[in-house]
Each structure stands twice: as C-alpha cells, then as structure tokens.
Amino acid sequence: MTQPISPQSASPPARLHAFASDERFRQFAEASQDILWIRNATTLRSEYLSPTFETVYGLSREEALQGKALDGWIAVIVAEDRSRVIDAVDRVRAGEHVAFDYRIRRPNDGQLRWIRNTDFPMFDEQGNVAWIGGIGQDITHFKETDERRAFLLEMTDALRPLASARSVQREATRRLGECLGVDRVFYAELDDDTTAVVRSEFRRPGVASLTGRHRLDDFGQAHRDTLVSGRWLVVENIATWDALPHAERQTFHDIHAVSLLKVPLVKDGVLVAFLGVHHGTPRRWSEGDTGLVAAVAERTWSSVERARAETARRDSDRRLKDELDATRLLQAFSTLLIPAQEPEAIYEPLMTTLMALMRADAASMQRYDEDTHSLLLLTSRGYAAESIDHWSEIDVERGSSCGRAMREGHRCVIRDVEAQEELQGTGDLIEYRRCGLRSVQSTPLMGRGGELLGMISTSWRQPHAPSAEDLRRLDVLARMTADLLERHRDDAARRESDERLRQFAEASSDVLWIRDAVTREWRYVSPAFETIYGLGRKEALQGDMDRTWLDLVLPGDRPHAEDAIARVRRGEYVTFDYRIRRPDGNVRWIRDRDFPLRDARGRVGLIGGIGHDLTELREAERRLQTLLEGIPPLVWRSLEGGHWTWSSPQWGAYTGLTSMASAALGWLDAIHPADRDATRAAWASAATTGRLDMELRIGHVGDQGYRWFQMRATPVHDDAGATVEWLGTFTDVHELRELQERQRILVAELQHRTRNVMAIVGALSYNTLAASADLDDFRVRFEDRLDALARVQALLSRLNEQDRLAFDELLHSELDAIGGMRQGISLDGPADVWLRSSTVQILAMAIHELATNAVKYGALGQSAARLDIRWAVRDEHGVPWLHIDWRETGVHMPGPTASVAGAGQGQGRELIEHALPYQLLARTTYVFDADGVHCTIALPISRRTALPAAG
Numbered sequence: 001m002t003q004p005i006s007p008q009s010a011s012p013p014a015r016l017h018a019f020a021s022d023e024r025f026r027q028f029a030e031a032s033q034d035i036l037w038i039r040n041a042t043t044l045r046s047e048y049l050s051p052t053f054e055t056v057y058g059l060s061r062e063e064a065l066q067g068k069a070l071d072g073w074i075a076v077i078v079a080e081d082r083s084r085v086i087d088a089v090d091r092v093r094a095g096e097h098v099a100f101d102y103r104i105r106r107p108n109d110g111q112l113r114w115i116r117n118t119d120f121p122m123f124d125e126q127g128n129v130a131w132i133g134g135i136g137q138d139i140t141h142f143k144e145t146d147e148r149r150a151f152l153l154e155m156t157d158a159l160r161p162l163a164s165a166r167s168v169q170r171e172a173t174r175r176l177g178e179c180l181g182v183d184r185v186f187y188a189e190l191d192d193d194t195t196a197v198v199r200s201e202f203r204r205p206g207v208a209s210l211t212g213r214h215r216l217d218d219f220g221q222a223h224r225d226t227l228v229s230g231r232w233l234v235v236e237n238i239a240t241w242d243a244l245p246h247a248e249r250q251t252f253h254d255i256h257a258v259s260l261l262k263v264p265l266v267k268d269g270v271l272v273a274f275l276g277v278h279h280g281t282p283r284r285w286s287e288g289d290t291g292l293v294a295a296v297a298e299r300t301w302s303s304v305e306r307a308r309a310e311t312a313r314r315d316s317d318r319r320l321k322d323e324l325d326a327t328r329l330l331q332a333f334s335t336l337l338i339p340a341q342e343p344e345a346i347y348e349p350l351m352t353t354l355m356a357l358m359r360a361d362a363a364s365m366q367r368y369d370e371d372t373h374s375l376l377l378l379t380s381r382g383y384a385a386e387s388i389d390h391w392s393e394i395d396v397e398r399g400s401s402c403g404r405a406m407r408e409g410h411r412c413v414i415r416d417v418e419a420q421e422e423l424q425g426t427g428d429l430i431e432y433r434r435c436g437l438r439s440v441q442s443t444p445l446m447g448r449g450g451e452l453l454g455m456i457s458t459s460w461r462q463p464h465a466p467s468a469e470d471l472r473r474l475d476v477l478a479r480m481t482a483d484l485l486e487r488h489r490d491d492a493a494r495r496e497s498d499e500r501l502r503q504f505a506e507a508s509s510d511v512l513w514i515r516d517a518v519t520r521e522w523r524y525v526s527p528a529f530e531t532i533y534g535l536g537r538k539e540a541l542q543g544d545m546d547r548t549w550l551d552l553v554l555p556g557d558r559p560h561a562e563d564a565i566a567r568v569r570r571g572e573y574v575t576f577d578y579r580i581r582r583p584d585g586n587v588r589w590i591r592d593r594d595f596p597l598r599d600a601r602g603r604v605g606l607i608g609g610i611g612h613d614l615t616e617l618r619e620a621e622r623r624l625q626t627l628l629e630g631i632p633p634l635v636w637r638s639l640e641g642g643h644w645t646w647s648s649p650q651w652g653a654y655t656g657l658t659s660m661a662s663a664a665l666g667w668l669d670a671i672h673p674a675d676r677d678a679t680r681a682a683w684a685s686a687a688t689t690g691r692l693d694m695e696l697r698i699g700h701v702g703d704q705g706y707r708w709f710q711m712r713a714t715p716v717h718d719d720a721g722a723t724v725e726w727l728g729t730f731t732d733v734h735e736l737r738e739l740q741e742r743q744r745i746l747v748a749e750l751q752h753r754t755r756n757v758m759a760i761v762g763a764l765s766y767n768t769l770a771a772s773a774d775l776d777d778f779r780v781r782f783e784d785r786l787d788a789l790a791r792v793q794a795l796l797s798r799l800n801e802q803d804r805l806a807f808d809e810l811l812h813s814e815l816d817a818i819g820g821m822r823q824g825i826s827l828d829g830p831a832d833v834w835l836r837s838s839t840v841q842i843l844a845m846a847i848h849e850l851a852t853n854a855v856k857y858g859a860l861g862q863s864a865a866r867l868d869i870r871w872a873v874r875d876e877h878g879v880p881w882l883h884i885d886w887r888e889t890g891v892h893m894p895g896p897t898a899s900v901a902g903a904g905q906g907q908g909r910e911l912i913e914h915a916l917p918y919q920l921l922a923r924t925t926y927v928f929d930a931d932g933v934h935c936t937i938a939l940p941i942s943r944r945t946a947l948p949a950a951g
Helices: 013-021 023-031 052-057 061-066 071-076 079-093 140-159 165-180 221-228 246-254 287-337 343-358 385-390 401-408 427-435 468-496 498-507 528-533 537-542 545-552 555-569 615-629 649-655 666-670 673-689 734-771 775-797 807-816 837-856 898-905 907-920
Strands: 002-005 035-040 046-049 097-105 112-123 129-138 184-190 195-203 212-215 233-235 259-267 270-279 362-369 374-381 393-395 412-414 439-446 452-460 511-516 522-525 574-581 587-598 604-613 634-639 643-647 692-699 706-717 723-732 825-828 866-876 879-889 923-929 932-940
Touching (some): 035 052, 046 061, 061 071, 071 079, 079 097, 079 112, 112 140, 140 165, 165 184, 221 259, 221 270, 270 287, 287 343, 287 615, 343 468, 385 427, 401 412, 401 452, 452 468, 511 528, 528 604, 555 604, 587 615, 634 649, 649 692, 673 692, 692 723, 734 775, 807 837, 837 907, 907 932
Parallel strands (some): 825 866
Antiparallel strands (some): 002 097, 035 046, 112 129, 184 195, 184 270, 195 212, 259 270, 439 452, 511 522, 923 932
C-alpha cells in the first residue's frame, strides 16, 4: 500500500550532504534499527545506506552503494509487489512524500520479510528533486501477528461446530499445513509413555501417511526427551542435528522429514499429545512459525477434549434413554409372568419384547428336549415358512448359532453369516439367505441349577454385533423367560410325584407352603421362607405360626390377609399382595397365590400357597415412577439468540423470576455469573449448529445457592424450514456430578483397604504356619488370628472415609473377645486417641497376641495375677505419639521351659519387635520380668488427636 505524506521544507544539497556526513547523524543512523538512505533522484544510485540495510535485506551494503541503479534492490522484492514499489518511487521523484508496504525475499536465507518505506523528495537550490531520502522499517512481526491472529480466529470458528475428535484433528492439521506451506502436519496422542497414535494428518500429494501407532524411541532419545520435558522441538535440518544418531536420522529421512517443528502438550506434568510439522527440505523456522504451531496445538487439544466430552455426554444420554425404554419393556413383560399361566400365553409378548429390546428383524424361542438332546422350536417371528420347518428341531452338531450355543454352553454371536467359515455350504446358510438375514445371536436359557432349558435368538438383516448394554438387557429377559420355563417344568414335575414337588420346592426362590385348612397349622414350608420372612423353618412348623405369621404382616394389611386366607378355606383361589416386617426390621412386599387342596370327598382339607417376594419389583416400579414424575424440568420458549418468550411455573418457583422478569434476556440473571458468557456463546453458535446443549449453574431463590443443570433446546421450524422458536428445558444434574466424585473416592478407599487386608492375611498364614506344630495347631492359631482381624474390619466398616478409630475402642473390642476374664485388669488412659487408618490392623493384631499370650501363659490365666494397661499421648516434634504400657504382675513364671520359650519367641513377639517398627515406625520393647511380661509400644497417631497442653 502507498499513501501521500505532507511535504516537508527542503534543504539545499550542500546542507544535506553536510548533515549526512555529520558525525552525529552517522552515529544516529548506525545505531538505528531502521534503514536510512539517500538516493540520487536521477540515477537512483544509493549515496548513503545505514548498516541496518544488510541485516534486513540480506544484501551487502558496500555492493549496494557501488551499484548503478535499483536493480539489486528491486530483484529481492516479491514479484507481485514490484510494480507498486516502482510507482511509489516515481511519485517521490515527482515531489510527493509516500509511505508504502512491500515484501522481500532475502537472498542469504530465503526468508520472506515485510518492509514499510517512508520516502520523501530532497530539493536542490533551484527547487528541483535532486535526491530521494527514506526510512525503512522491518514490519514482518506485526504483519505475521495480524495474519496469524486472523488465522487462529478463523480456525477456532471452524473447529467449534465439529462433533468428533478426529474431525477436529483433521481440520486443524489441514489449515495449519496450508498456512505454513509444509509437507506434513499431524496430531499425535500418547497411548502410553512410549507410544504415540496418529489418527489424523495433513500431507501433500506424494508424502507418505503417518497414521497409526509409533514408538517414540524409534525416533531417538533426544527427540523423546525433548517432548516429554515439555520443550519445543525445532530442527532446521536433521543433517546438522548432532544429538540425533545416524539410525534415527535415517528414520526421519524415510518419512520425508528433513526439518521438524513439534510442540508438546503437557498436562499435569504428563505428555498427552503433540502437534508435529514436517518438511522435506531444510527450513528456518521463525518465531512466528513456532508461536503459531503452539497456539494451534493448544486450540486443537481443547477442541478435541470438548468434542470427546460432548460425544460422551451424547452417548450417556442415549444409553439412559435406551435403559429407560428397556426397563419399561422388561417391566411390562414381567407383569405377564406374575399371574399363574402356561408358557404359551407369553409367546407372543416375548417375541414382541425380544425384537424391540434388541432392535432385531427376527426372533425365536426353543425348548430343550432332554430325550432327544435337541432344541424344539416353540415360537418365532420374521422367518420364512421354509426356514421355520428347517429349524423346527436343531441338534448339537448343527453349525447354526443355536447349535454352537448348545454345544459350547454359552451365548453365540455371528456378526456376519456370509463370513462364518463353519456355515459355508450348509443348509443353515441357505435359510439365512432365504430370510435375508446377515447376523444372529443365540442365548441359552439356563435354569437356576445351571441346566439348559431352551434358547432365545434374534437376527438382523445387516452385519451386526449387539452392544454390551443390549446383551445385559437380553440376559435379564432371558432370566425371566428361563424362570418361567423352569417354573412350568417344575409345576409339571410336582403334579407327577410328591418327591418332585419337594425338589421343586427346595430349589424355588419363592415360598411354598401347605397348611391345615381347619387348624391353620403349617404342614410344610419351603427353604425360601427363611430368606424372605427371616424366620427358621423349624420354628414355623413347631410353633403357633398362624399367629406369628399375622404378627409379621403390617397392621394395615392384616385384615386383607386374613380375609384372603378365609376365602381360600372356603374353596377360592386367591392372589393377594401384602407387606411383612421381618424380625430384623426389614419390610418386604409379598405376593401370595393361595389355593385349596381337596380330599377325595371334595372337601378343603389343606390349603397351599406360593409366596413371591415382590420387594425388588415394587422398588423398581417406585423408582421408575419417581424418575418419571418426581423430576419436573424447567421448561421455556425462546426466540433466536436466547430471547425468552415464556417460562414454566417450575422455573419461577425455583428461581423466583416471574415469566415477565425472565422475558428476553432477563432469565440470565438466574444463571451463575461465571457461566453467562459461555451461555451467550452457546446461543450464538446454536443458530448454525441447530442444537443447544450445555451444563450451567442456576440460582435457587430459597437458599440463594447454585445447582448444576443441563440446558437442552431444539428449534421449531415452519413449513419453509425457517426457525420459528426454540423449545428447551433445564434438568437438574447436580447430585449426579457429586455422586460421581464420591463414588471415585469410595472405590479408591475400598481398593486400598482390600490390598491391606490381603497383605495381612498372607503374612498371618505364612507366620502362623511357620510357628505351628501341625495342621490342627495351625487351624486353631489361624482361626483365632483371623477372628481378631475380623473384629478390626468390623470396627473399620462402621466408619466413613473421614472417620478414625479410637484406641480405647480397639482395646475394649479385643479384651471383650477373651470372654469373662476382665477381673484383675486395670485400664488407664484418655479417650478419643484417634488412630491412623493404616495402623489399625497391625496394631490390633499386636494387642490380640498380647491378650492371647496373657490368657495362655500370663496374667489372664492365673487368678492371683494382674494386668495393668496404661496409655498416654505425647508431643514429639509437633506430632502426637501414643505410648502404650502393657505390664503383667504376680504371674508365676516357670523356668526356661519349652512352653515359656514358645510364648516368648512366637509370632506375637516377632510382630511386636519387628513388624510394628518396620511398618508403623513404632518403638517397642518386650521383656520377661520376674513376675510377668512387660511390653511397651510407642507409635505416631492421627493428627486429629489433641496434643497434651504444654507444661
């Protein structure tokens, strides 16, 4: 660009030359970072050039002063800018002051530079333009900054609507590659510490692809160390990279990478990804290049993480919807199984449920025949008539999915029947083709005892593999169907013989019973009675169980239950639901199907019944109803840009904002200030993406607090496709976010405690075995120590992750375990001495060993002896330490017999003198005094324990 400058008063030539030769001018010009020059206006030969000329233009100053015209200067100007530059020079020769920008390519290093010239005429005494003066500035940095800022903004806008991580990587690498004019740009993510995975890249035609997995070590230790440390890797020519061995240098040559620029992305001290740029020839990377690559790397990483988070959220929403739909299907089907009916009654509902649950094109159910060891088709849907005949009976040798599942004893999934080698050339493949089916799965229906009852299968018209969620729901349906088949089979067997009735009853998860119709005394109760009612079978059969049973029924349900029993005694068949309160306080829902049992004369002599525990079903129904009805969304309507036109009463009740106050953008007042900009940005992009989905915080009018909600909206279009309005909701997800964090903490604590327990049990078994005389001795010792460990676990299980166990509670627990031997024991010490969680188990084992030895050999085994246990807390360099003193006195101590030696040198002493100091940094002593054992233990404890006051 060029622009005129207001003329300045001209100086005579003699004065100009004098000024140019002045020492002060020379020092100014040579110190300036700008270029100063004077040219002859007629010949255009340079008469003066400041030293900066060589630095900026990459030309010799001396040669330029010796040149006859502008040829050398014009030659380095980019061809597209030359005519504009010559025109500017002509305008200055005509007397104008001109400023103009142009580009040069330096001959010494090939770099492209932006120059801004300010040229002005210099007049002689007659007023003619005799010289041209000028100042040149290198403005490359400013130009690159503006261009790259525009590039980054444009790229950010391009990445924002992309929904997948791979599309983000592909778009970012393409734009960067085209901007830099390089041969390859790729985005690599670290799969582990040693492997980088490239999924998307930009490359020029003829350049080999890098997509795939690559070991970082294959490219040299220096390359790997630089990236892992978080430093940029800038290499102009790998031939001059001294830190790169020859073999790794060849690796870079093989992938067309002579010059490199890589920017690592280190998060929380770990290398997670890097953005790489390769060029097939040596290249000098400018600061602008490295800054641009770094900025693109950060934006790419952020966009990739955002895309993955959105994908995960969409997947979660889809899974939740699928789960709710499946739950409704399974619930509807389960209600058909509760009434007493033949399996044939549920064939059609089963096919409907099975195909809907698996989104299948065909389905079938078969029964296993024990006599022929084959599957017999019971019902099907979606198959040709010829195929139904073909599959009416299937033996174990068949290559179909049913044959394989029967043969292997587990589910069989065939993703594509055309690719299944076992099916080639078989009649099964012909039938699959006849029906237009490409994939199939078969799931065995197994009885509770593990026996094969039948098979349910689904098929699809396209190659397909069911997801883990689909198979899990299928297993629930299979369990229901198997239960129905099993119940029907056992009912038939019960009618055949009393022995089969007993076997069925013993195996059933329902309660089966028989009562005398006159006295109402119980004649038979199945084992499930104990599980469901919480009372023993023996008690039920011997006592006044009719009265006891009624006492278990909740008072509100007793009249209904008594009436039902009376109706059965009169000969009716009755099904009724009621609640019981078990002796442990647990309330269960029971569904009884009661019926009369008539004698040979037709009189009701006995009444029988089946009690089914409906608690889980009732709870599932309650939870589902609560989910559907108890979470009212906050609903609203809006124009483009988030300008609300209506809001529901739930919104007003929650936020305190009326519909009028929420209109337009007034609703933003209820949004957390930190979320408002993101909310506006989401609305800004919604017009192009056609969707609105984000999480934000909304203030509650009651407690003035904020909760997390998920905002979702969809546009409503008119017949022409134009957006008329948006309909949206806010769904409360606050507890979900908190629950996920708490679950993570609880799982970590569970894993930590499990590892500790396993380590202690391993050590106990090893040491006990080493100290035992034989296996019987080992069993007694090991069980005793496991009991001690179990007591500690019982104490720990009552604590949450913030609680600690007090020493006195641990001590009393162990002393209580030795029975009624508390006489002669003196305890003295403070309460609320909190132990570290990591110390509880090993310390408890030490106390257990002391107490056990005292019972066997010491103060607790001799009536005249005493046991004094004292403990105190002391401050040791700001850390609370627990000091325990265990002293036995009045003990008759025999000589150095084998028993005493065994008592003193066994696992207890090993634990106290070696394990405690090693694992807990404790200080211990264990001494046999003349009248008993004296043991001291000192160890650091939880800082929650108050330190004793100074002085």
